[in-house]
Amino acid sequence: MLKRETRQASGSSGTESASRRGRPPGDPEVKRAELLKAATSVIAREGFANASLRKVAQRAGYTTGAVTYYFANKEELILALVESRFDRYDAMLEDIQAETDIKALLERWLHMTTGDPEFLTVMSELLAHGRHEPALASVWRRRYARFRQVYTSILEAGQARGTVRKDIPADLLADQLSAMGDGWALLFPLEPERFTPSRIKDLVDAAIALIAPASGTRR
Amino acid sequence: MLKRETRQASGSSGTESASRRGRPPGDPEVKRAELLKAATSVIAREGFANASLRKVAQRAGYTTGAVTYYFANKEELILALVESRFDRYDAMLEDIQAETDIKALLERWLHMTTGDPEFLTVMSELLAHGRHEPALASVWRRRYARFRQVYTSILEAGQARGTVRKDIPADLLADQLSAMGDGWALLFPLEPERFTPSRIKDLVDAAIALIAPASGTRR
Amino acid sequence: MLKRETRQASGSSGTESASRRGRPPGDPEVKRAELLKAATSVIAREGFANASLRKVAQRAGYTTGAVTYYFANKEELILALVESRFDRYDAMLEDIQAETDIKALLERWLHMTTGDPEFLTVMSELLAHGRHEPALASVWRRRYARFRQVYTSILEAGQARGTVRKDIPADLLADQLSAMGDGWALLFPLEPERFTPSRIKDLVDAAIALIAPASGTRR
Amino acid sequence: MLKRETRQASGSSGTESASRRGRPPGDPEVKRAELLKAATSVIAREGFANASLRKVAQRAGYTTGAVTYYFANKEELILALVESRFDRYDAMLEDIQAETDIKALLERWLHMTTGDPEFLTVMSELLAHGRHEPALASVWRRRYARFRQVYTSILEAGQARGTVRKDIPADLLADQLSAMGDGWALLFPLEPERFTPSRIKDLVDAAIALIAPASGTRR
DNA sequence: TATGAATGAGTCTTCATTCAT
DNA sequence: GATGAATGAAGACTCATTCAT
Numbered sequence: 039m040l041k042r043e044t045r046q047a048s049g050s051s052g053t054e055s056a057s058r059r060g061r062p063p064g065d066p067e068v069k070r071a072e073l074l075k076a077a078t079s080v081i082a083r084e085g086f087a088n089a090s091l092r093k094v095a096q097r098a099g100y101t102t103g104a105v106t107y108y109f110a111n112k113e114e115l116i117l118a119l120v121e122s123r124f125d126r127y128d129a130m131l132e133d134i135q136a137e138t139d140i141k142a143l144l145e146r147w148l149h150m151t152t153g154d155p156e157f158l159t160v161m162s163e164l165l166a167h168g169r170h171e172p173a174l175a176s177v178w179r180r181r182y183a184r185f186r187q188v189y190t191s192i193l194e195a196g197q198a199r200g201t202v203r204k205d206i207p208a209d210l211l212a213d214q215l216s217a218m219g220d221g222w223a224l225l226f227p228l229e230p231e232r233f234t235p236s237r238i239k240d241l242v243d244a245a246i247a248l249i250a251p252a253s254g255t256r257r
Numbered sequence: 258m259l260k261r262e263t264r265q266a267s268g269s270s271g272t273e274s275a276s277r278r279g280r281p282p283g284d285p286e287v288k289r290a291e292l293l294k295a296a297t298s299v300i301a302r303e304g305f306a307n308a309s310l311r312k313v314a315q316r317a318g319y320t321t322g323a324v325t326y327y328f329a330n331k332e333e334l335i336l337a338l339v340e341s342r343f344d345r346y347d348a349m350l351e352d353i354q355a356e357t358d359i360k361a362l363l364e365r366w367l368h369m370t371t372g373d374p375e376f377l378t379v380m381s382e383l384l385a386h387g388r389h390e391p392a393l394a395s396v397w398r399r400r401y402a403r404f405r406q407v408y409t410s411i412l413e414a415g416q417a418r419g420t421v422r423k424d425i426p427a428d429l430l431a432d433q434l435s436a437m438g439d440g441w442a443l444l445f446p447l448e449p450e451r452f453t454p455s456r457i458k459d460l461v462d463a464a465i466a467l468i469a470p471a472s473g474t475r476r
Numbered sequence: 477m478l479k480r481e482t483r484q485a486s487g488s489s490g491t492e493s494a495s496r497r498g499r500p501p502g503d504p505e506v507k508r509a510e511l512l513k514a515a516t517s518v519i520a521r522e523g524f525a526n527a528s529l530r531k532v533a534q535r536a537g538y539t540t541g542a543v544t545y546y547f548a549n550k551e552e553l554i555l556a557l558v559e560s561r562f563d564r565y566d567a568m569l570e571d572i573q574a575e576t577d578i579k580a581l582l583e584r585w586l587h588m589t590t591g592d593p594e595f596l597t598v599m600s601e602l603l604a605h606g607r608h609e610p611a612l613a614s615v616w617r618r619r620y621a622r623f624r625q626v627y628t629s630i631l632e633a634g635q636a637r638g639t640v641r642k643d644i645p646a647d648l649l650a651d652q653l654s655a656m657g658d659g660w661a662l663l664f665p666l667e668p669e670r671f672t673p674s675r676i677k678d679l680v681d682a683a684i685a686l687i688a689p690a691s692g693t694r695r
Numbered sequence: 696m697l698k699r700e701t702r703q704a705s706g707s708s709g710t711e712s713a714s715r716r717g718r719p720p721g722d723p724e725v726k727r728a729e730l731l732k733a734a735t736s737v738i739a740r741e742g743f744a745n746a747s748l749r750k751v752a753q754r755a756g757y758t759t760g761a762v763t764y765y766f767a768n769k770e771e772l773i774l775a776l777v778e779s780r781f782d783r784y785d786a787m788l789e790d791i792q793a794e795t796d797i798k799a800l801l802e803r804w805l806h807m808t809t810g811d812p813e814f815l816t817v818m819s820e821l822l823a824h825g826r827h828e829p830a831l832a833s834v835w836r837r838r839y840a841r842f843r844q845v846y847t848s849i850l851e852a853g854q855a856r857g858t859v860r861k862d863i864p865a866d867l868l869a870d871q872l873s874a875m876g877d878g879w880a881l882l883f884p885l886e887p888e889r890f891t892p893s894r895i896k897d898l899v900d901a902a903i904a905l906i907a908p909a910s911g912t913r914r
Numbered sequence: 915t916a917t918g919a920a921t922g923a924g925t926c927t928t929c930a931t932t933c934a935t
Numbered sequence: 936g937a938t939g940a941a942t943g944a945a946g947a948c949t950c951a952t953t954c955a956t
Contacts, residue, residue, distance in 0.1 A: 069919085107918095
């Protein structure tokens, strides 16, 4: 009772309905997506350790209760978040996979992952935290395994086509390249000024050179 | 570091017995080190997000007050922790650096970093968290830069000696290898079962192959 | 009770088909009864303190809104629940009351109250909580008084017939026996393993002996 | 910050230290006892279901944090509370046990249990809630068993002395009397006006008559 | 008639920090 | 020098209740 008055007092427009309760129109999936987006924002900006449901709700323009209405748990929210991020990544990879030129492919991949600045940041936060949340860890293992497979088959195709060195099995190369990617995803937000576009280009070129077949010395 | 001066200033008494073996039992530096060790343990086991000063105190067998007595802040504790971990890493690198054979060197590095199972874990936790704590981030930038230099000079020596490929500048190679290492430090705790000794050996061998000069025997 | 009038006022339509067997599916009273049954279940299993409207709705297979639609309040639901449980108890007592043999009567009472395992549990939960909800307390007082009257008249009949001791007024005996019953209803769920069938039989026999007239054969 | 001002605003004396932190003198056991007393009050007044740590803290004049400082858990607080109540009851029983006259003993017991009006209320609240908290239930089972033993031996002594009927085993009598007591503890707060001193006297006298040896009819 | 989205107060709990002793 | 009692804010979560649809 007391509280309600307080709330109304701080309401801006006098003509607007004082209560925000009741059933507004809208698809629950949309709201869930909104909340996941807000969670992404919060985690990207403040980090996993500092992300709270309250902040997520605030950023989404909801109350805390709304978040726990759509997600039973903080854990469930996080899991839904990882899955959704992976889904997006999946879709993006789909597009790229057709590219046969390994250099072009890597560049598109780079463009894709760095296109949404929040994406890599959130992924690395979630990855770093995965160790402590068994359910999260298992999602990572499951989905990460799929990506290694995709990478591996891409590299195998490259080996067949002669654009990727054959002396190292494709799965090891995939493992190494994705570890490298994870490392950068971790380092990038720490010292963004070091990762200038030209530095990034050099690193990508170097990566391509690393996995290219031995060409110059003997051919 | 910030507050260490303060502590020492009020702690260095001229009457201290110099004949005792090592530092006297009440030595603040010893206690600080003990607390840092406890902090390492706690973070390694429970993760940065779940590590609290209380847990650190408990693990060290100290009282809650002791932690804030020896460290003004949680932040200060964390900073001291990173510095101390880097100091240790520095010392370890010193030993290794003399090794000229690049393969032997990498293997010693591997042995060294994985020797203390808590080490890599804590480092990756702190690295992942660095982004959100400006002071921590700056420590990382400063000290990480030094390591890249060391790595670079090692790789340059290898290039000079002909054991490392010359088509990629040493600093790019260093960047890539350390990113790879960071990636693995992150992935390892997530799926330790995937990193069997033989898989690790393969990955290291593959890494060596990656940076090796294009040999005449291979095709 | 408070709001039942309101409901019925708006619910009794004259066009309702009278030929259908029982009440039509949409009958509010049926839904209310279903919800009360669900509430019984929830309270019996989880206890009054842990029972929430949401759980009741869930168990009944209704939506959250349905509960507050059929019952204005949580309090109203509880009151309706007590009344309905008492109604049932009333009906059960009706059947038994005819029994003239006091031992047979007690045994039928026992059989009756323990027949539905949820019954006693819910009653004791509601009884224990009654104190804190004035409306609930008043229901208890009113209906409990009636039962003491019934018990008293049964015992008086026994006294007249010579099967119940006459040195203690029937109302005091009724008070004592019902207190005993309440005590057991409270203790039973706490240590069910202690209340084996044979122990229960002994306790009932002893209770009968307690209220039996001092027989000539004893001592 | 905001809160502190509020706190200070309601502080009485202007010269008192604004902060209440730091280490005041005092025995932790005393504080624990204080908190238990506050918990007793709250539960007695508002019931177990409505008792919150906040209310306990408030009544004791502490903040919520203080309660969880002295008791790790709400559960731990409750357990400590039951144990302490039982300890008190134990001590009281000790005093009484020497009484050989069964009537005098019962009256002293009555006097004792009703002396502190909160005592019985809290006990019945805790008893009623015991079912849902395994740890609490086990404390009840353990300690309640002891009392039944004491009661049994008192009744056995009565039987040996000829003041208690011998046709019902003492342990059954103990069981019945304590159930009766629990029942009354439950009913009393519900309708205190019914339990006038004279009614209580009658009930006690009737109870004594119930367990007295068959005297009038044949001797 | 009935739904279910959303609220907002309240629950327990954890925690960094402060400070009298 | 060191302790540990106490704070107060924040955390996740639950829940009765409201109400647009």
